[in-house]
Structure formats: C-alpha cells, structure tokens
Amino acid sequence: MRGARFVPSLAGGAMLAALWGLYALAPGVYGALLHLADIPPPHRALFGDLSAVGLAVACAGQGVNVLLPNGCMGGGVYSYAPLLLHLPWLAVLYARALPVGMGMALVFLAVQAVLPAAERRGELAARVLGTVSVSVIFALQRANLDVVLFLGVVLGVGLLGGGVAARLAAYGLFGLLGALKYYPAVLLALVARERGRWLALAAVPLAVAGGVFLWRFWRVLAQALAMAPHGPPLGNCFGALDVPLAVGVWSGLAHGESVAGIAAFHLTPALRALSWGLIGLLLWRGWGGRAECRAGFAALPPFAGRLLLAGALLIVACFLLAQNIDYRGIFLLLALPGLYRVRPRAAWVAVGLMNEGLFRIGALTLGGLVGGPGAGMAAYIVVWAVREALWWWLVARLLAVLLAWVELTLTRWRCEMAGGS
Numbered sequence: 050m051r052g053a054r055f056v057p058s059l060a061g062g063a064m065l066a067a068l069w070g071l072y073a074l075a076p077g078v079y080g081a082l083l084h085l086a087d088i089p090p091p092h093r094a095l096f097g098d099l100s101a102v103g104l105a106v107a108c109a110g111q112g113v114n115v116l117l118p119n120g121c122m123g124g125g126v127y128s129y130a131p132l133l134l135h136l137p138w139l140a141v142l143y144a145r146a147l148p149v150g151m152g153m154a155l156v157f158l159a160v161q162a163v164l165p166a167a168e169r170r171g172e173l174a175a176r177v178l179g180t181v182s183v184s185v186i187f188a189l190q191r192a193n194l195d196v197v198l199f200l201g202v203v204l205g206v207g208l209l210g211g212g213v214a215a216r217l218a219a220y221g222l223f224g225l226l227g228a229l230k231y232y233p234a235v236l237l238a239l240v241a242r243e244r245g246r247w248l249a250l251a252a253v254p255l256a257v258a259g260g261v262f263l264w265r266f267w268r269v270l271a272q273a274l275a276m277a278p279h280g281p282p283l284g285n286c287f288g289a290l291d292v293p294l295a296v297g298v299w300s301g302l303a304h305g306e307s308v309a310g311i312a313a314f315h316l317t318p319a320l321r322a323l324s325w326g327l328i329g330l331l332l333w334r335g336w337g338g339r340a341e342c343r344a345g346f347a348a349l350p351p352f353a354g355r356l357l358l359a360g361a362l363l364i365v366a367c368f369l370l371a372q373n374i375d376y377r378g379i380f381l382l383l384a385l386p387g388l389y390r391v392r393p394r395a396a397w398v399a400v401g402l403m404n405e406g407l408f409r410i411g412a413l414t415l416g417g418l419v420g421g422p423g424a425g426m427a428a429y430i431v432v433w434a435v436r437e438a439l440w441w442w443l444v445a446r447l448l449a450v451l452l453a454w455v456e457l458t459l460t461r462w463r464c465e466m467a468g469g470s
Contacts, residue, residue: 053173054166057180061158064181065189069151085414086183087285087375087406088190096150096192101125102133103142109134129194132228150192157189157196160203165353165386172389175400179385182403184378187285193376198233201226202363202383206355209239216243235366236359241458244465280372283433285406287440288372289328293320295433328369331441335448342446342453345391353387358454360384361447368444378403384447395446398439405436 071079072095080090091097101122108121115127115134133139142149161180167173179185188196201222208219220240227234280286282294297320316324346354360383367373367380381399389396401408412432417425 053168055162056167056173057161057164057176058158060177061161061180061185062155064186065154065158068186068190083186083190085407085410086186086404087410088183088187091190094147095190096146098194099150099153099192100143100146101127102129102194103140103144103146105129106134106137107140107143110137110140130229130231146192150189153192153196154189156200157185160200161382163203163207164356164382165350167386168390171393172386172396175389175396176382176385178400179382179403182378182400183406184375184381184403187374188376188379191376194230195377195379198226198230199379199383202233202236202359202380203356205236206352206359206383209242209355210351232363232367232370235362238362239355239358241455244461280374282372283430285375286372287368287375287378287402287436289324289331289369290316290372291440292327292437293324294372296320296323327441331445331448334445335452338446338449339452339456342391342450343456346387346450346453347457349387349390353390356383357387357391357450360388361450365444365447365451368440375403375406388447388450391450392446395443398443402436402439402443405432408432409436 068079068082071082072091083090094100104122105115105127108119109115109127111121113119113121115122118124118126127134158180161176164176167176187193205219205222205226208215208222220237223233223236223239227237282291282298293316297316346357349357360380363380364384367377378399381403385396385399388399409429409432412428413425415425416428
C-alpha cells in the first residue's frame with residue numbers, strides 16, 4: 050500500500066495537534082476528554098512524569114532520600130531505577146519539561162513510520178487506531194519514561210538486523226534500558242538468536258555487567274521494590290494481579306473495610322493461590338497455542354518478527370510480574386505489524402485494550418444516565434470483566450508466539466550442534 054508507512058504518524062500528529070490546541074485554548078474541554086478516557090489530568094502542567102524525574106534528581110543531589118515521601122518532592126516519591134539519580138544533568142528536566150516532552154512526543158510519532166508498513170487496509174486501520182489510542186495519549190501527555198524506552202527498543206531491534214558490532218550494541222542498549230526501568234531487561238533473551246561463539250561473546254559480558262549493576266545498587270533496588278505499591282485493580286491498570294486484587298477489594302468492602310485499609314491491601318494466601326492458578330492456566334494455553342503460531346512466525350519478514358518478539362517479551366513479562374498503568378500498552382505497537390500477520394484477531398484485541406478506558410468510562414456514564422449510579426457501576430464492572438478476560442486471552446497468544454520462537458530456536462541449536470559434531 051503506497052504511502053501506508055506514514056499514515057499512523059500523520060494521524061498521531063493530527064491527534065496531538067488537536068489535543069495540544071485544546072490544552073492551550075480550552076483546558077476544560079481537554080480535561081473532560083481525558084476524564085472520558087480515564088486519564089488523570091495534568092497536575093500543574095503537561096509532561097508531569099518528566100518533570101518529576103528532574104525534580105527527584107535535583108532533590109537526590111541535595112542529599113534527600115527520594116525513595117521515601119519527602120518535602121523536596123512535595124510529599125512524593127521516586128519510583129524509577131536508581132541509575133537515573135546518578136545522572137545530575139537530568140535535573141534540568143524539571144524546568145525544561147515542556148520542550149523536552151514535546152520533542153519526545155513528536156519523535157515517538159515519527160518513529161511509527163520506521164515500523165514495517167501495513168500491507169492490508171485492515172492492518173493499516175489497526176495501526177492507526179493503536180497510534181491514536183488512549184495508551185499513547187496517556188504516555189505522551191505524561192512524557193513517561195516508557196516513551197524513551199519505546200524509542201530505545203525500536204533502535205535496538207533495528208540494530209539486531211546488522212552485523213556483529215551492531216548486534217552487540219543492541220544487547221548493550223537493552224541492558225541500559227533495563228538499568229533505567231528494570232523490565233526491559235527481558236529483551237536480553239533475544240541473545241538466544243545468536244549462533245555459536247557469538248552467543249557466548251554476547252552473553253558473558255552482559256551477565257558480568259548485570260552482576261556489577263546488582264552489586265552496586267542492590268540496597269536501593271531492594272528498598273524500591275519493597276515499596277512498590279499496587280494500582281487500582283478496577284481502574285486504568287493491567288496485569289495478572291488485577292483479578293486477585295479485585296476479589297480482595299470486594300471482600301474488604303463486603304466486610305466494611307476502610308478506604309485506607311483497602312488501598313493498603315495485599316494478597317492473602319488464598320488470593321495468591323488464585324493468582325498462581327490463573328498463571329498456570331495461562332501457561333497451559335500458551336503452550337497449547339504455540340503450534341498454530343510457528344509457521345506464521347517463521348514466515349514473517351525479519352524486522353517484523355523481531356519487533357513482535359520484543360513487544361511480546363515486554364507485555365508478557367510486565368503482565369506477569371506487576372500491575373501496569375495503561376500507558377505501558379504502547380509496547381503493543383511494537384507487536385502489531387507481526388501480530389496482525391500471524392494472529393489478526395489478537396491484533397484487533399490489542400488495539401481494543403489500548404482504548405479500553407473509553408469503554409469503561411463510557412459504560413459508567415451511559416449506564417448512570419439510563420439507570421442511575423447503580424446501573425452505571427454495574428455496566429462498569431461488566432466492561433472491566435471483559436477487559437480482564439481479553440488481557441488474559443491476548444497474553445496467552447503472545448506467550449504462544451514466544452514459545453513458538455523458543456521451539457524454533459532450540460531446533461536451530463540442535464541442527465547446529467549436529468552439524469558441528
């Protein structure tokens with residue numbers, strides 16, 4: 050399709066221009082639109098996450114323990130990896146968040162044209178709807194670090210298509226992204242693509258660098274992970290913990306638990322057993338679906354295949370290991386080109402989940418108008434339940450793709466070993 054490569058970027062640019070125009074000229078309308086998508090409005094100005102990083106770095110430079118609530122950050126805490134606190138030049142982001150955030154947004158949209166071009170009209174529609182989705186708007190209006198990570202992942206996946214030096218640089222970049230926000234470290238699994246001595250050449254230095262990082266920062270890492278809160282399971286989050294946490298919240302409400310008690314709720318042994326049971330079912334479904342994905346994945350163009358692997362690794366890992374605010378759904382954009390060609394229905398489900406806030410708040414609003422607050426909440430819960438079911442369904446499909454890749458990789462290794470013996 051001629052020109053299809055640039056359509057998602059142009060659509061995203063038009064969306065961004067409209068939103069920024071509303072923010073400047075009609076902030077009330079801008080806030081109302083964000084509310085309809087379940088996106089928290091800016092506290093003081095756009096790009097709040099970016100300015101918060103700059104403020105945390107500045108406060109840490111003054112000796113403040115930013116991992117605890119502190120006056121320097123207005124009672125807030127720093128929730129990213131400790132490496133950023135050792136980069137004092139980032140403090141300038143507090144005062145320069147507006148131009149830097151706008152630049153991040155524009156580069157993010159431009160990079161959509163670097164991804165494989167859509168081959169069918171249906172795929173193009175899915176890609177456009179993903180680019181202008183609630184997840185993308187959420188991430189860009191906050192200038193969240195995930196935007197930077199997305200750009201780094203695209204660069205790294207592109208480098209994996211080059212020579213030895215380029216591929217080693219890609220693995221180093223993935224390690225750096227992991228040092229910035231933990232979860233991108235799962236991309237180092239892509240080192241399994243290497244052959245023979247190049248596998249050892251890449252894996253050994255990465256293991257040493259990872260060990261040095263853990264040795265240097267383990268105290269701060271332990272403190273940060275111990276303080277990691279859970280998000281609202283019925284709100285704008287996704288993850289394997291959502292359903293068990295929601296059951297716990299409903300149980301607390303039924304027993305008259307206070308709001309503060311519910312906010313501090315953690316999983317009981319019974320709910321942990323429920324969580325592990327659901328994860329076991331997910332693994333079983335992923336294993337059962339791998340054969341259906343194997344041929345389609347093997348036939349993908351190399352860049353689309355690598356992007357699908359990267360997106361699947363990030364989404365599956367984040368889903369299983371933590372609760373994630375909806376803006377993390379931007380990593381589904383990495384998977385969409387390959388996923389649409391392997392499992393088109395899964396690609397459309399991914400697009401729907403990137404916009405699920407509209408459905409939840411729409412159900413709450415319309416249900417309330419028709420039948421009152423009780424009906425609105427009932428409609429909200431129904432949409433939430435569908436959302437959760439679709440997330441588990443989608444992650445099972447992404448896991449099937451990863452397992453298909455693992456099987457193909459193991460087959461290649463066996464062939465290489467047989468040929469070398």
